[in-house]
Amino acid sequence: MNLTHLRYMVEVERLGSITKAAAALYMGQPNLSKAIKEMEREVGIPIFKRSAKGVVATEKGKQFLQYAKAILVQMDKMESLYKENSENSVSFSLLLPRASYITYAFTEFLNKVEKSAQIDFKIKETNSMEVINSVVECEYNLGIIRYPVAYESFFMPLIEEKNLKYHSVWEFDYVIITSENSRLAQESEINESVLDKYIEILHGDNIVPNISAAYQKKNAEINCHSKHIYVYERGSQFDILSSCPDSFMWVSPIPKAILKRYGLVQRKCPNLKKTNKDMLIYQNNYRLSHADQMFFDELDRVRIDISKS
Helix, strand or coil: CCHHHHHHHHHHHHHCCHHHHHHHCCCCHHHHHHHHHHHHHHHCCCCEEEECCEEEECHHHHHHHHHHHHHHHHHHHHHHCCCCCHHHEEEEEEEECCCHHHHHHHHHHHHCCCCCCEEEEEEEECCHHHHHHHHHCCCCCEEEEEEEHHHHHHHHHHHHHCCEEEEEEEEEECEEEEECCCHHHHCCCCCHHHHCCCEEEEECCCCCCCCCHHHHHHHCCCCCCCCEEEECCHHHHHHHHHHCCCEEEEECCCCHHHHHHHCEEEECCHHHCCEEEEEEEEECCCCCCHHHHHHHHHHHHHHHHHHHC
16 A cells, blocks of 8 residues: 555545645646546545545545644654664653643652653643544643543543543543632532622533433533633633632642642532543554653653542
């Protein structure tokens, strides 16, 4: 199988047009069309079909292209092994939910990387659906998705359908964080009627498509209060929580160092149990690197430290 032709196929899918892909690849459209036909003849399936939107992959073509992308990523990594100073380079890429314990573990991991090493790290905080799609597209090696345990029947079949490997990172109950100067921090018992007095901070892009609004409302177990602010990154959430004592947020348990840094306290709420799960996903043929394992060792250590506190 011609690897150059695989790259052609991936570019056609990315651009949704043979004409645009040919221009991007600096080749003639007839030659690209010929390469597509040869590849389809070789694998025995139609990879692309024409639609109102241009050229799109067939169902079997989508599966083929997923494997093609994974092969090309692995080939690029293998080639990089033989580049100059490659033995002293460290690469790592991760998509993650907005979880302070994970970013804290990343900084601990980063501090243990050999200082003389050439570093190529890429991390991004986003929602679970983007994590899945980006890992499938081989844009990132690793992803951690977060979902309420009530959503497991939605996410697990989706992960398996995408032919991804998965491992549980942590199953935990959400805690409430608020300013150490907040009246909420002093409440003897926290329930829904108490929380109604305060402003809830929410991440604005965590709605899961393809799940009905009624199902999400029924199973997410997190009520959206009449007073709420939507944010899209953790910097904003910490700024608001620190400076607005009447605000609070449901989050995964946070390391003490971060609570101290922002002047926050966290409260367990056994009467308002909201169990979530963080799940690691990656391509089925991806082999965890030494750097990946270093990170997961730090993640385990941080998780255990939080659980003990």
